[in-house]
Amino acid sequence: KNQVEQSPQSLIILEGKNCTLQCNYTVSPFSNLRWYKQDTGRGPVSLTIMTFSENTKSNGRYTATLDADTKQSSLHITASQLSDSASYICVVKKDYKLSFGAGTTVTVRA
């Protein structure tokens, strides 16, 4: 069983709307939790990094939250744009090892 589970697997939203992606993990303890954005045909690009003591981290229209007690994280996209169409991957780091979620594919439509 994957140690990092993401939901939903995919979603479609209209341009300008908000959406929230979920990440549940079992890796414990961990060093940090990261969200990556991966455009089709490109490598993953880091959006946020949070240590276990941080609750929230923002990067422009992207806001990540972390609840270490429930082992859940979310990524909120505000006022979505067409360029937000991508796969979003939740990654939990323990020691040197990264555990990757399967990703949520977001499609933003005009």
Place this chain on the structure above:
Amino acid sequence: DAGVIQSPRHEVTEMGQEVTLRCKPISGHDYLFWYRQTMMRGLELLIYFNNNVPIDDSGMPEDRFSAKMPNASFSTLKIQPSEPRDSAVYFCASSSNQGAGGNTIYFGEGSWLTVV
């Protein structure tokens, strides 16, 4: 900085042939990682180096896979002989620090390998 540079971007090869993927990490980074991404298994760590030394190669699928880092600015991942099930995107990534603070890991654009 140009980022992590990988080559080739795309390769199609016949089963049994040798494949060599190349990577130039970001200058100054002392950690280098090779990942493989497939639809079925997502991103998987194959091997990582610290200061050019392989630290953990437990993710390397089998003896057909080998990786080297002869210097701080170059690494190769070799598959010999290649098989159709090796078809995937291979990412190289680099980082400047692996401590608990967790510096950002920067990924290259990937090498898309198809073995027919």
